[in-house]
Amino acid sequence: MAGKPRLHYMNARLRMEPVRWLLAAAGVEFEEQILESREDMEKLINDGSLMFQQVPMVEIDGMKLAQTRAILNYIAAKYNLYGKDIKERALIDMYSEGIADLNEMILRLPIFPPDEQDAKITQIRERTTNRYFPAFEKVLKSHGQHYLVGNRLSKADIHLVEVIYYVEEIDPSLLTNFPLLKALKTRISNLPPVKKFLQPGSQRKPPIDAKTLEEARKIFKI
Amino acid sequence: MAAKPKLWYFPGRGRMESIRWLLAAAGVEFEEEFLETREQYEKLQKDGRLLFGQVPLVEIDGMMLTQTRAILSYLAAKYNLYGKDLKETVRINMYADGTQDLMGMIMMAAFKPPEEKEENIALIVTKAKTRYFPVFEKILKEHGEDFLVGNKFSWADVQLLEAILMVEELNASVLSDFPLLKAFKARISNIPTMKKFLQPGSQRKPPADSHYVDLVRRVLQF
Numbered sequence: 001m002a003g004k005p006r007l008h009y010m011n012a013r014l015r016m017e018p019v020r021w022l023l024a025a026a027g028v029e030f031e032e033q034i035l036e037s038r039e040d041m042e043k044l045i046n047d048g049s050l051m052f053q054q055v056p057m058v059e060i061d062g063m064k065l066a067q068t069r070a071i072l073n074y075i076a077a078k079y080n081l082y083g084k085d086i087k088e089r090a091l092i093d094m095y096s097e098g099i100a101d102l103n104e105m106i107l108r109l110p111i112f113p114p115d116e117q118d119a120k121i122t123q124i125r126e127r128t129t130n131r132y133f134p135a136f137e138k139v140l141k142s143h144g145q146h147y148l149v150g151n152r153l154s155k156a157d158i159h160l161v162e163v164i165y166y167v168e169e170i171d172p173s174l175l176t177n178f179p180l181l182k183a184l185k186t187r188i189s190n191l192p193p194v195k196k197f198l199q200p201g202s203q204r205k206p207p208i209d210a211k212t213l214e215e216a217r218k219i220f221k222i
Numbered sequence: 223m224a225a226k227p228k229l230w231y232f233p234g235r236g237r238m239e240s241i242r243w244l245l246a247a248a249g250v251e252f253e254e255e256f257l258e259t260r261e262q263y264e265k266l267q268k269d270g271r272l273l274f275g276q277v278p279l280v281e282i283d284g285m286m287l288t289q290t291r292a293i294l295s296y297l298a299a300k301y302n303l304y305g306k307d308l309k310e311t312v313r314i315n316m317y318a319d320g321t322q323d324l325m326g327m328i329m330m331a332a333f334k335p336p337e338e339k340e341e342n343i344a345l346i347v348t349k350a351k352t353r354y355f356p357v358f359e360k361i362l363k364e365h366g367e368d369f370l371v372g373n374k375f376s377w378a379d380v381q382l383l384e385a386i387l388m389v390e391e392l393n394a395s396v397l398s399d400f401p402l403l404k405a406f407k408a409r410i411s412n413i414p415t416m417k418k419f420l421q422p423g424s425q426r427k428p429p430a431d432s433h434y435v436d437l438v439r440r441v442l443q444f
Binding site: 052053065067069070077078095096101131132 | 273275285289291292299300308309315320353
């Protein structure tokens with residue numbers, strides 16, 4: 001029997017969280033090797049375990065996978081969350097990339113100094129309201145189906161619902177004018193493996209706090 | 223007969239260049255429409271063809287595809303440059319994502335202040351020589367094959383050649399410690415479709431100059 005996938009990262013969301021969500025949604029149990037110090041990171045680098053000296057890294061099926069997108073696409077393909085053909089996959093990829101851009105803005109937010117926070121939050125609000133949420137609301141409206149692509153659950157749905165949760169953490173009212181996104185969020189959240197992941201005690205990570213940010217700066221040397 | 227793919231972008235490399243390379247590698251003829259004014263860009267946004275209001279845009283097989291990686295993955299799969307199974311595909315993705323990170327640094331450098339130029343170039347060359355090129359030199363050494371993955375020409379080889387040539391434009395001797403990459407460069411450059419693309423008069427674009435940077439700033443308003 002194959003071992004469980006093993007995730008190498010620090011105890012924070014940042015770039016690993018979409019991987020945790022996707023594995024959880026696929027009903028796949030996983031282990032985590034938590035990096036707690038710069039020394040832990042350097043050990044991994046010196047081990048030769050990190051292809052480009054970076055994390056996320058996921059050990060799965062005898063491989064040490066680097067690069068978040070490569071990891072996510074492998075998991076999606078393996079667990080049938082990647083559409084039925086290359087055209088569906090193109091749509092799933094396009095949607096996933098847009099969501100990743102929004103997620104990137106949100107995950108970077110804590111790095112900015114206090115006097116820049118307001119401007120950055122305004123930008124996130126603006127992009128959410130005028131670029132990303134309307135795009136996905138329109139997709140759902142155009143076909144009236146329960147999932148973004150091919151009438152079937154895919155990684156795009158999981159990534160979108162994850163980022164909806166993050167947007168709501170910033171301001172719940174941002175979801176107000178998007179009834180189909182609200183419905184998608186509810187629907188995905190009620191899928192048994194996702195419901196389980198959303199409960200306290202799961203491997204889902206909390207928003208970053210000052211202490212964890214400081215840890216991240218040390219571990220990643222930023 | 224299928225229409226040729228059509229590309230919408232600024233008249234320069236930017237995020238579209240890897241797409242041009244991949245189409246060229248696959249021997250696929252393509253058309254280009256160049257965005258040179260704010261008005262053209264706004265028209266494209268209003269037309270509703272840009273899912274997230276952004277270019278690159280590629281019209282292919284009845285789809286309006288945006289998001290560079292989504293487009294590249296689609297093309298790689300369509301033209302059999304994506305490996306024979308999931309394990310090969312994930313390796314191609316990892317290698318491609320790594321080279322994209324390196325080329326992304328070069329792309330962004332063009333938009334930084336002129337006084338930072340030398341420092342940026344030095345950093346990029348250092349990253350190429352310490353983080354990226356050693357990885358690919360090692361991969362080629364370990365299997366002794368002509369191509370990065372599965373003993374067959376793939377998207378990963380196209381990206382690596384593109385990245386090598388871009389870094390060489392910054393520092394001509396950057397491959398001096400990488401004999402296998404030197405041989406790889408010569409070999410891949412001689413593949414007929416690549417050879418053709420590397421000749422003057424092809425759709426390959428020159429490095430960004432101040433004129434290009436000004437144009438992009440004007441069109442995107444930043």
